[in-house]
Amino acid sequence: MESEVPLCLIENVKGRLRANKKALEVLSAITQPVVVVAIVGLYRTGKSYLMNKLAGKRTGFTLGSTVQSHTKGIWMWCLPHPQKPDHTLVLLDTEGLGDVEKGDIQNDCWIFALAILLSSTFVYNSMGVINQQAMDQLHYVTELSDRIQARSSHDQDDGLEDSADFVSFFPDFMWTLRDVTLRLEADGRSLTADEYLEYSLKLKKGTSEDDKKYNLPRLCIQKFFPKKKCFVFYPPAEWKKLSELESLQDEELDSDFVRQAEDFCSFIFSSSKAKTLPGSIKVNGTRLGILVQTYLDAISNGAVPCLENAVTTLAQLTNSAAVEKAAEHYSKQVAQQVRLPTDTLQELLDVHAACEKEAIAVFMEHSFKDDQLEFQKQLLNLLIERKETFMRQNEAASLSHCQAELDKLSEFLRENILHGVFSVPGGHSLYLEARKKVEQDYERVPRKGVKASEVFQNFLNSQITMEESILNSDKALTESQKALEAEKTKKEAAEKKLELSKQQQKETEEKMEALKKSISEAIGQMEEKILKEKDSLLREQERVLDLKMKALEKLVQEGLEGQCEDLKKDIKLREEQIRAMKENSASGILEGTIGFFRELLLNVLSSQIKRALREM
Known part of the structure; x- marks a missing residue:
């Protein structure tokens, strides 16, 4: 869902942050994966201009032309992605950090942390080159471990230890340098923007307090954001025109600045990921809205947003919705494909199997992190209940249809009985012929359904007393003939009853076979999903390990052995985790699942057998 203009996503009201309901509604309507680009930086550094360029608009996000900060809270603009038609671009413009009018550094820290938590690309915008003053202004990054908790329980004392977990959650980092007038160079040679950023992030080898203070923000950036990028912008125009920046045409701006802005946008569009x-759980608009509310709830309650808890909350809500979506898909498909009553039970069971398979696939597509199979079990029990409901509706439709048809076909028989047509010598033979005709006509009725035999059996049972009366009053028959006819009638009734019993037994077997196939199908789909998720987690762990190894190699090359101990411990731990993931097969995870299915099968079997016995 596209928003025509930016909306305030997180309001900042007297220092309290709260979600904007209308913005959450816009997000909830976005089912596509979202590419989220957030920009932060000191106030009056031109953040909004860059975001408007990404939106392909001249205006949208407010550009301030005075020393006052215009943007309050975090503003959102949802747009079609210009290069990825199956994605939505979500731009987040944040209020300026360090606004003297606010006088609340804690509020700035939360804005900074939330921009990181919500984005897939995090842009830090500053004026001029990267010097110690610029690093000091980026002190917010050193407080991330105080503002964000990776896991719900951990026993590490140093927040930097969480960096291994943060890497899996955190966005790509981009530093945009505005109004740069100096050439980027070091040691007498020119540097690209990316080389300049890496040079600026180099650590000092000393161990003094000043050295530690110098290294801390650089160390945090290196640990939290292994993937980094830098863009440099020359002044867009002479300073007198800067207050009119949004109204200036490109030809009125510095040509280098225009090209740099185009390069920036092009890189964001092509390289920023969902x-x-x-x-590898992709976040869509709905999930992003849940994350917003979850993080803000933690902040308003005085707690530190926990990434693990946020994912758990998101999984609970997402999986509940996935169960409902899958169940509704099943009901809709069955209703569309089945015309009640079905001719046979197997016809309904075949439709059920196909629709159940689709429903489970829908659940698998929209669910994640259902580690205890809580929601998978909910869905399967719900599908069994809905299948039973459809079968009862099918039986009721068959019963109603057959009874109505039989009533019409046997009306002539009832009238003849009422008028004493069969109360004459030879009447029993006439009665049997009339009843036979009812049976033959009934057999020709199409789509009678699963209750056809039972309805006719009930009809025959209702005729027993009347037939005996006609037989006994038939003076054309001797006593021995009457006895033979009575015996013949009993034999036919017993055969009909046996036939009905066999049909019911067959239907019970069909139900059980269908259930076994459904369970087998569900296990297969679940195993495929578990293996896929495990493979994604493994690749992710290996990617992070590779980044950590490169960071270690770089520190060693720079002679910073003293900065490597924590990183070495982190690498060793991650290597052990990867080894354990490779050794653990999906069969162990599925063992409990199969146990659940066995129990489910036994329960349903017991229920079906009891029902069959009652109907016999």
Whole structure:
């Protein structure tokens, strides 16, 4: 869902942050994966201009032309992605950091942290080159471990230890340098923007307090954001025109600035990825809205947003919705494909199997992190209940249809009985002929359904007393003939009853076979999903390990052995986790699942047998 203009996503009201209901409604309507680009930086550094360029608009996000900060809270603009038609671009413009009018550094820290938590590409915007003053202004990054908790329980004392977990959640980092007038160079040679950023992030080898203070923000950036990019912008125009920036045409701006802005947008469009969570879980608008509310709830309650808890909350809500979506898909498809009553039970069971397979696939597509199979079990029990409902409706439709048809066909027989047509010598023979005709006509009725035999059996049972009366009053028959006819009638009734019993037994077997196939299909789909998720997690762990190894190699090359101990411990732990993931097969995970299915099968079998016995 596209928003025509930016909406305030997170309001900042007297220092309290709260979600905007209308913006959450816009997000909830976005089912596509979202590429989320957030920009932060000191106030009056031109953040909104860059975001408007990404939106392909001249205006939208407010550009301030005075020393006052215009953007309050976090504003959102949802747009079709210009290069990925199956994605939505979500731009987040944040209020300026360091606004003297606010006088609340805690509020700035939360804005900074939320921009990181919600984005897939995080842009830090600053003026001029990267010097110690610029690094000091980026002190917010050093407080991330105080503002964000990776896991719900951990026993590490140093927040930097969480960086291994943060890497899986955190966005790509981009530093945009505005109004740069100096040439980028070091040690007498020119540097590209990316080389300049890497040079600026180099650590000092000393161990003094000043060295530690110098290294801390650089170390945080290196640990939290292994993937980094830098863009440099020359001044867009002479300073007198800067207050009119949004009204200036490109030809009125510095040509280098225009090209740099185009390069920036092109890189964002081509390289920024969809927002993902550990396990390659893609975030759509609905999920992004849930994350917003979950993080803000934690902040308003005085707690630190926990990434693991946020994912758990998201999984609970997403999986509940996935169960409902899958169940509704099943009901809709069965209703569309079945005309009640079905001719046979197997016809309904075949439709059920196909629709159940689709429903489970829908659930698998929209669910994630159902580690205890809680929602998978809910869905299967729900599908069994809905199948039973459809079978009862099918039986009721068959019963009603057959009874109505039989009533019409046997009307002539009832009238003849009422008028004493069969109360004459030879009447029993006439009665049998009339009843036979009813049976033959009934057999020709199409789509009688699963209750056809039972309805006719009930009809025959209702005729027993009348037939005995006609037989006994038939003076054309001797006593021995009457006895033979009575015996013949009993034999036919017993055969009909046996036939009905066999049909019911066959239907019970068909139900059980269908259930076994459904369970087998569900296990197969689940195993495929578990293996896929495991493979995604493994690739993600290996990617993070590779980034950590490169960071370690770089520190060693720079002679910073003293900065490597924590990184070495992190690498060793991650290597052990990867080894354990490779050794653990999906069969162990599925063992409990199969146990659940066995129990489910036994319960349904017991229920079906009891029902069959009652009907016999």
